Amino acid sequence: MSPKEFGEKLKTAINAWETLRPAKKFGGMTLAEFKAKVKASLDARAAIDTLDTQMTAQIDLREKADVVSTDELTLVVNGVKSDREEGEDGELYESMGYVRKSERKTGLTRKNKKSTPESK
Numbered sequence: 001m002s003p004k005e006f007g008e009k010l011k012t013a014i015n016a017w018e019t020l021r022p023a024k025k026f027g028g029m030t031l032a033e034f035k036a037k038v039k040a041s042l043d044a045r046a047a048i049d050t051l052d053t054q055m056t057a058q059i060d061l062r063e064k065a066d067v068v069s070t071d072e073l074t075l076v077v078n079g080v081k082s083d084r085e086e087g088e089d090g091e092l093y094e095s096m097g098y099v100r101k102s103e104r105k106t107g108l109t110r111k112n113k114k115s116t117p118e119s120k
Helices: 003-020 031-082 091-095
Strands: none
Touching: 003 031, 031 091
């Protein structure tokens, strides 16, 4: 059983006990005693849910910020490319993670033409 499934099972059992037999003891425990014993498990799940929500929110913030950062990075890289001392063939451009103009492949490929039986 996955942790998520177990958490749901735990909550379902507590809910059923609270709703149908709140005053009855099971396994030698009252409902309050059982809740106290499983509190750490429920608290950890609640903390994970909070962290998941915070993570989702931070990812959304990052994505929005990256839109602005992409535009700013493009301006800086274009500035390096257009700088007479640096340019597209400079070490700064390469250090920024780009391929120097002199090291780029041409893109030309020559396909091998296999001889067909008719051409022999």
